Amino acid sequence: MSEPKRLAEAFLQTTYQVAGHSKRDVQQLKQAFEAVDGGTASDVYGSGPIIEEFQQKMAQYLGKETAVFFPSGTMAQQIALRIWCDHKGIKRVGYHPLSHLELHEENALQELHGIESVHLTDRDSVIRLEDVQRLQEEVACVLLELPQREIGGQLPSYEELVAISAHCREKGIHLHLDGARLFEILPYYQKSAEEVCALFDSVYVSFYKGIGGIAGAILAGDAAFTEESKVWKRRYGGDLISLYPYIVSADYYFDLRVGKMEQYYADAKELAALYNQCHAVTTRPEVPVSNMFHVHVAVPKEKLESIVASICEETGIGLTHYVRETAEQTSYYEVGVGDRYAAIPKEELRHAFQLLNKKLSGVE
Amino acid sequence: MSEPKRLAEAFLQTTYQVAGHSKRDVQQLKQAFEAVDGGTASDVYGSGPIIEEFQQKMAQYLGKETAVFFPSGTMAQQIALRIWCDHKGIKRVGYHPLSHLELHEENALQELHGIESVHLTDRDSVIRLEDVQRLQEEVACVLLELPQREIGGQLPSYEELVAISAHCREKGIHLHLDGARLFEILPYYQKSAEEVCALFDSVYVSFYKGIGGIAGAILAGDAAFTEESKVWKRRYGGDLISLYPYIVSADYYFDLRVGKMEQYYADAKELAALYNQCHAVTTRPEVPVSNMFHVHVAVPKEKLESIVASICEETGIGLTHYVRETAEQTSYYEVGVGDRYAAIPKEELRHAFQLLNKKLSGVE
The missing domain is CATH 3.90.1150.10 (Aspartate Aminotransferase, domain 1)
Incomplete structure (x- = not known):
């Protein structure tokens, strides 16, 4: 063998x-649905209490105006970057060379949107303020992944994060948070999700890492941003008639584990x-x-x-x-x-x- | 009121x-999972018996070499059309003016792929052989929706379908079946799914129309086509870590209702x-x-x-x-x-x- x-x-x-x-087995789903009444209505193409209430709950938790549930972070993040590129009229974004977009998405940002990427640092480092400051090419958006998973889950200091955010705001660069593991870093930063998210224009969080749900993601930001993201969600085929299998489990395991x-x-x-x-x-x-x-x-x-x-x-x-x-x-x-x-x-x-x-x- | x-x-x-x-309520899901053992392993990014066995079952039912499970038909069909456009080096497809792509997908084919569409007939008719024959512009692919939902679910005769298929093969035009309601038309045609699908290069079927599942779709074709579709499925963010909530219910309601x-x-x-x-x-x-x-x-x-x-x-x-x-x-x-x-x-x-x-x- x-x-x-x-x-x-x-x-x-x-x-x-x-x-x-x-x-990762069917019991995960069964446990999440055990206490849910069979008569609970499905969401229907993004509407209905089961999706709207969870979106509101997450918007509030993240301190953002609105939030949209997506089947995956891959879909949610590409859409966020596309929206910011359209807003700026610049088809270029900056991120880490080992970001999910670079490693696991088959070059989708280029293939689906014609968006180029700039690597903000080398493969072994976290992104620092000076990396963003010395950017030669104009970018619509900088994506920060906290923690940087592919280098073991490293983080900049909170002060550095604040400085990067301030720099981007000053320069008119949108700042997006790849918060696939946002819940997991809050104890180290000793900050609330709301405090961290306030540094970013848009935020994605995942429900099957530390939360341990089945799949699914939330994209949060201001109302104009999330409304636009819903149009793209439909274009991507992510606006399923029913997303509740993921929403109910995300909600259940969020409550179980976020503490x-x-x-x-x-x-x-x-x-x-x-x-x-x-x-x-x-x-x-x-x-x-x-x-x-x-x-x-x-x-x-x-x-x-x-x-x-x-x-x-x-x-x-x-x-x-x-x-x-x-x-x-x-x-x-x-x-x-x-x-x-x-x-x-x-x-x-x-x-x-x-x-x-x-x-x-x-x-x- | x-x-x-x-x-x-x-x-x-x-x-x-x-x-x-x-x-459409949670009971739909509970019923489908009632007889499924909690220890049944999840699919993981497209792998594992729970997804592979259903894909094989549907490939066999549709008479195609291989099949891939997608979260939605929107995603599956755009991907099919993109693949055929790439193969032909032509960024144009032909379909009905009331097709799902035209009405319900926010112009995704153009926005995500730069693919143009040609309307093969007027809004009140089904697509006939002569509509395809008199095409002025070269198209990579013709999409037929059987039945044509937005005009009440109308169909061409089976002989006409055979003739369209033969014409497309002769002209090197790929033929894709929007089979969102394929199961539902087989009694009228008095044909097997395999017989109908043999007329097409690629086929999409849905599991939440006549089958009454929760959501989800199958895209079927030859192995080279479906392998390529998996790359696009990842790009779209449709290659979820777990799709089993939809697969298990699709399988359950397929068995319950296809007969x-x-x-x-x-x-x-x-x-x-x-x-x-x-x-x-x-x-x-x-x-x-x-x-x-x-x-x-x-x-x-x-x-x-x-x-x-x-x-x-x-x-x-x-x-x-x-x-x-x-x-x-x-x-x-x-x-x-x-x-x-x-x-x-x-x-x-x-x-x-x-x-x-x-x-x-x-x-x-």
Whole structure:
């Protein structure tokens, strides 16, 4: 059996898993709908209490005038950027070279809108004020992803964020928040969602990362912006006759978990410290600023797969179900802490990390 | 109270409704998931048995090599047309002036793809072979909607369809089927889905019309076509991490209702005959060729709203919950027959139509 497959299968047999909330299965939906009356009316093409009330709730939470529910963040963010480009009459936006738009959307911004992108910094850094200040080309909009997921979930300081926002306002550059993990960073910033969102013209948040819903996104901003976004939502085929399967679950898991972000953040720091005590391991960032971080290990991918699989088998604890290779032939994986972490007996967790350390040290 | 509102409210109080399957409510979802085990794994970005097996099932049913599940037909059809335009290097397609793309998608084909459209016929006709033959401008693709919904659900003869298909193949024009109501026309054509779809290069079907699911669509064609459609599905933000809420319900209601299309078709003919016996009423088409037709009444909209509302109140039978105005100041509404029709006692239904006739004749 190949090492990736052995790891994936060993992980499936574990008693405890370190990351996430639960399996992605039908139970997620059943649980969310359990207390919902069958007679509750569906939304119909964006209308009806089930969608309008959730949109109002999220607008209020984010401190924006209005909010629109979308099937996906991919759709919501492209639309936000298109709207800002149309407003400015400039078909160019600035973002991180590892943004979701750059990596996971098949060049959609160019293919569907003819919008060019400018990379504001290098692949290893967070975007700083000076990156925005030294922009040579005019852009309609700057997109900031908080935290920057593909570099382990790093953040600028809040002061830097405020300075970037002030600079963009002064220069007439729209500022959009990729807040796929916005809920998760509020404990570090010690700010409300409203305070963070006030720095941005438009905001997207996701309901299947830290919130653990099934899918779906909210795009929020002023009323003129969100009205325009609804026209584009229809153009994209995102204005489904019924979005309630995602809305009901988003609402349910939002209520269940938005108050637990402080706990996930504390757990992530504890877990990262356990990793950093191990030979050849560093987390990125070293001290997490949200519920997530990347585990970098100075051994080849296959070697790490083999070690983690054996830890699954020997301890019943699943550290990760996959490992990726870096350009330097070392290996890494992402960890996002959720409900599962707190359920692991600390003694057993410590034992698993002792074993990881031994195996990486070549002692065992 | 305004007449449209009075009608809508009177309709809500009726014991029997003539059109459709059931209310669009959360029970639709609960029923579909009742027998599904909570441990069933979610699809993940287009992978996993829950999506792959349904795609295979639908590919087989439609007689196409492969099929892809989409959140909406809007998304699926734009993508199909874009792919055929790219293949031909021609940014122009031909369709009916009342097609979904023309009426309900906010000019998306132009706005997102720069694709122009040619109207193949006038607003009142179905597309005939001669319409395609006399095309002046080169088009990459012709889209046929079967039945043509906005003119009451009309169809060309099957022989005409075969001839259009042969012509398009000869001329190298791709032929796409808007099969939003494909299941519903098979009894009239006395053909299998596979036989009809064999005339087309690509096919879209919907799961929330006659099938009565929650939302969702299938796009089918050969493997190269559907692989390309998956790239566009990602670009559109339609490649959701989980589409199973729609897939499970599409599958459940497909199995429940695909065998009932013959019944809906027979019921629609019976119902249309009842309408056509009434003063000032004609159905379009006079004899339905699917489960649907339009009811045209030679009285002003407000007058018809008032009459239908009073029939709701006096008989407990809801003929329609809305009425629309025509350019000629007459009125009409759409009827799509589903499960509800068979539940109405025939005696009570006849009584309602006697009353409708009387009221329209000015006798009562």
